[in-house]
Structures are given as structure tokens and as C-alpha cells.
Amino acid sequence: MSNLGDIQHHIYSITVENKFGVLSRVAGLFARRGFNIVSLAVSPTEDERFSRMTIVVDAASAPLEQVTKQLHKLIPVIKVMELHPDDAVERELMLVTVKAESETRSQITELASIFEARIEDVGFESITIQAAGRPDKLDAMTDLLTPFGIVELQRTGRIALPKLSRRPQRLRAVKTRGV
């Protein structure tokens, strides 16, 4: 399993109109410009007219400025934010089924509890664990589970929001754009 934390990547948080076909426009843009998507997560925002896409892009394939500018050219794209990994809260969800014979089962459950993961399903020979957290934490957990034998693994791709400022700021009236 590749270590996502080591890859030079950009995280885009893109606010788009919540309409059919928008994902296809965004994904198509990445494909035809040769930008490599590492992960992608989409869901409606607090305002149901909009969706937020969190797209992680391989930085080597995608010049930051061109990606941003090209995304802006898409009409259903309302806002594009590039989040630096240091300035973002990132979370990802993972489901993993690991081989768990009777002699290894307790080691696995112990490992799960260290990572604050939950046991979601238990079978005779394997166990399914749910873990959530920063992508590098999931990487680490995956590495530790690998020797037991990973049967299946699925990650959601990360979602991210910008970190909040720690410095006190003067409160400003914020006007929402009339859309």
C-alpha cells in the first residue's frame, strides 16, 4: 500500500453547483489536461444548492495554477480553494477486513483499539475494522495490519476543511453572495 502522506500532492476544496453532470465536467477536465487524481470525495454542503468536492491531485502531474484556472473556467464551479496539508484538517474513513485466526485475533483487536478503530464485523477467519482519521494514520494502521493478511480494504478518499485561525480576529459582517 503506497503511503499517501509521502506523495507530493495538492488538496483542492471545490464548491460546485449541486446539479447532475458536474462531477463529470470536473473529472473530465482533470482527465483531458492530464492531471492525475489521487482521491476524490463529493457530497452536498450545508446549503443543498452546492456540493463540495475534495480532490487530491498528484502535484507532479498538475501545475497548481493551471488546475485552479482551468477549474474556474467550468461554469458550475463556484469556488476553488487549494488547501496546504499543513493548513487543513483532513479526515478519511477506511474499512479493512483482516485475516484473524484465533491466535492473532487478540493482537488485531488490540491494534484496533490503539488506533481508536472499531470492530464492525467478526467472522470465523477474519475481522472487519472501521478506522477514521488523518490519511497518514490510516497508512500506519494499514502497514501494521499487513502482516496479518489484508483480505479487502476500501478507503473513502480524504475530505478536508481549512484550519481555523488561532489569532483573534475582528468580527466582520459577512455577506453571502446572492445565489
Add this chain to the structure above:
Amino acid sequence: MKLTGAQALIKSLEHEAVEVMFGLPGGAILPVYDPLIDSSIRHILVRHEQGAGHMAEGYAHATGRPGVAMVTSGPAATNIVTPLCDAYMDSIPIVVITGQVPYANIGTDAFQECDTVGITMPVTKHNWLVTDAQDIPRIVREAFHVATTGRPGPVLVDVPKDIANQQMDWYWPDGVDMPGYKPTTKGHAKQIKDAARLMSQSRRPVIYAGGGILKARAAEVLRELVELTGFPVVTTLMARGSFPDDHELCLGMPGMHGNYTAVTSMQQADLLVALGSRFDDRVTGKVGAFAPEAKIIHVDIDPAELGKVRQPDVPIVGDCRQVIEELVKAVLADKAKHSGDDTQWPSLAEWQTRLRDWQRDFPLVYDQQPDGPLKPQFCVDQLRDHTPDDTIVVAGVGQHQMWTSQRWKFNHPYTFVNSGGLGTMGFAVPAAIGAKVGMPDRMVWAVDGDGCFQMTAQELVTASSERIPVKIAILNNAYLGMVRQWQELFYEERYSEVYLSPDLPDYVMWAEAMGCVGIRVDSPEEVEPAIDKANDIDDRPVVIDFRTDYREKVYPMVPAGHSNDEIILDPAHDTYGER
């Protein structure tokens, strides 16, 4: 007022002041063709949907107004993909309406179904699938807005048949509300000031004018800027005519087949003022070796163009006309502020002299012997000299296109229509028809190649039946000439699949069969009389089959991927040799 979706669509087009549309009906679009009978909009029935798209493009090129095409679903939609892509590459505002199978049948592989919106997504500025007849006026309004504002481009509206039959309450929206679409037109004041500053220090400047000048209707203000600064101008293939060729500061076309002075002036410039141009590979040659000493001021309405190929020193996002107007003011202010300082706004006499010397030493050359084979360049020169100054010239793609761009004197904007970015063979005949429809009082000549002509010639049937008297000059060298040229120069004269025959088809008979006048020209002395005869015919299209010398090649030439310093001159230049 209750209308059907189809009636609302036609009424919406009328509200957008559409006077003419190009199209061909079929099953899925039938409901929309019915109310068209009662509409003020003129419909031109094409013979192939690709023709409808190129006609809409030609119309838009010549008039500046959006061209409109309407076709049915499936194969009709796929046939119009080429014009959409062509318009996308050259930023031509066209609005294409396609029929679609009934909404309920979408995704069932219904008869003549294709995923039109999916297929055209990468080749349109935006597209819409109508899912409710009530949305039609809003979508049409948005479609025209998107096509014509910002960086213009093609849009497509896909209308399922049942939606066209659905009832709706008519309204016409006051404007558009598109939160994700707000093009910047006004340049940043500080950047414009910085640009003027940079210009004041240049000793070898070149204005690199692109198609954006024409899109922004900025030809006049460009001239103002040139005359204020004395900066010479190169006009790209898409910008020919945006600055008059007979002006002493006009250097003509740069790039792969640009003239020596235009190409070399950019290579040796210390400043390029790129106005609505996009550093296309056909202009830059090998990017790393392009204009190595030049600082760059880049003005474009599309922010994504700035820094896409070459990082500008002063990037300015904005509409070319508005930015140049501000730039003129900034230059005047800067000149006033620094008057008396010799290091600022120095005389460009030395640079201009060097350019004039190159123009004298490296002219475009060809050799027409009175009894020798007919040279294509001679035909273009004769056409140029025996047609009105404001003739609209349309070219296809290939050698004939380059000769036309090189040799014609474009002294007015919107007189050259051609396919630049996509390089669509077969563009000329339908685009000429579209241009003539848009500008019926102007003479329209298409200069076409024999290969190109065979791709879309059937649209001359459209032209004959609709009484659209375009004139077509085929430079018939019996070859796919540009391909042949590359095979000769770069593939050891191994001519693979490029021979077409001068006589098959018989172009004169073909023209006559399509209701045109056909004329054959074999020798130099027949050229002028044939052109005069064609000019006198105004009730039907004319086709002249010029039998030209197949050995003639387009020079100068910068081989693909090479530096512009490696420009190859015509062998007739051998007294100067290759630089």
C-alpha cells in the same frame, strides 16, 4: 401565455435577435422545426450537419454575432462535433441546438440516441440538457450569454423531443444569474501601469497581436497604441486583418510559415506585448528557444492563458479593447512623466530600420514563368489584386491557407476567416457560405485546396439553392499538398497516400452539377480573365479550378519542434543561405 417547449425555443431565439440559422431536421428535432415555419428567422437547409456548424462559424467570424445551428440527435449531433471543436479552439461564438430522444428514453440506446452532452463537454464552453420546458428561455438566454461574453466559444443546448412538446408558461428573463460565470473584462490598473513602464524601457519591442483583438473589436484602439508607441506588430493567423498589412509597422504573420521578419523580430525582441494571443505552438516553435531575450506582457480575457505556455512578466486579465484603451492612457501618462529622459521611450528608429532591412532582404518569393506551370502563389496574388479591398477571404487548411495568409493584404478586420487551432480541412466552403449570409453585400472568396474541397463541397448545393453567391478558388495541385511537403522534407520523399489526381473528380462538371458556374484555369494568362468573370457573377456560386504546380512548397518554414532561429527560407534565397 402557454407555449410548447419548441415554440418557446424559437421565440427565445427571436428574442436573442437571431436572424438566420443553419440546420437540417430529423426525428428528434421535428417539433422545433414546426414553429420555425411561422418564425421571422431565416433557415438555411444544409446538406450535412458539419456544414451547418462551419456556416455558423463563418457567420460569427464575419459579423461578430453568434452563429446558430440546429440539427437532430445521434448522427447529426456527432456530425457537428467537428465544428464545435473548431469553434472551441478558435474562440468562435456559436450556439448549437440538438434534438434528443424523449427524456424517458435517454439511456436506453433508443433510435438515434447518443450522449450529446457527454460527447460535446470537452469541446464546448458549456452545454445544457433541457429537462423541463419551463427552463428553455432561461437556458437560451444563458447559452447566448456564455457564447458571446468573456472568451467567446461554442455552446450546445440538447432538447429531448418530449420536452419540446411539453407545455410551459412563456416568460423572458431579464438577465442571467450564473454565480460561477463572471468574466473579468477590466484590466488591473497597477498591472497596466507596470506594462507601460516596461514598454518605456524597450528598444526592440514587438506587439504580438492574436485573435483576441478581433473578438474584442479592438482593431482601432490597437492602431492607436501602435501609432503612439511606434511598436511593430505581428498578426497571427487568427489576427490577420486586425492591423492593416499596408501599415509600415505591420510585419505580417509569425510562426511556422510566417515571414522571416515577423519570425525573427520576435526571436530578437527584448519585449513582446502579447494581446489576445496564446503562444500557440505554431507560433512559438520550440518553446524553450522562443524569444529568449524578451520580457512578456500578456493580455488575455482568459486567465488560464496567462502562464500556460510562457510565464509573463506582466500578466493582465481583461478584455483586449478595454485593456488597450487603458494602456494607451498609461503610455501617454508615462511619456509625459519621463519626457526629457533619453533612457525612457527611446527612439526605435534603429530597430525599425533593422526590420525594414530584413523585409527588403528576405521577401516572400516565388517564380512564375509566363509559359511555365501555374504557381499557386501567383493565383493568390492575382485574386488579391483583382478583388475589392474589403473582400472577405475564407481559407481551408493546408498549403493554400498559408499562401493566402502570407500573400493577401488584409487591410480591414474581419476579412480573413479560417480554421486555425483545430486545422479543419473542409472548413472553407461552408464557412464562406456562412460569411456571405452574414455579409451579403461583401464579396466572399474562398481559397481552397483540392483535398479540402472534396470534404465539404456538397454545401455548394446549399449555396446554389439558397442563392448565396460565394466564389471558390481551388488551388488544385492534385495532392494533399502540406502532407506531401512534409513527406518531401522530412520523410525522404516517400509519398505515402497523398496523391489525389487533378481530374478525378472533374471539378468543373462537379461545380456545374451543383448549380455553380465552373471554370478551369491551366495557364498564367487565363488567371485574371477567370477571376474577372467570376467577380461578375452574382446570382450563383462560382468555382475556379486552378491547376497549380504540385512541386511548390510553403516557405519560410520552421520544422515542427525546432527553434524559430532555424527558419528555412525558400531555396530561391540561397544567396543568403540558411541562417
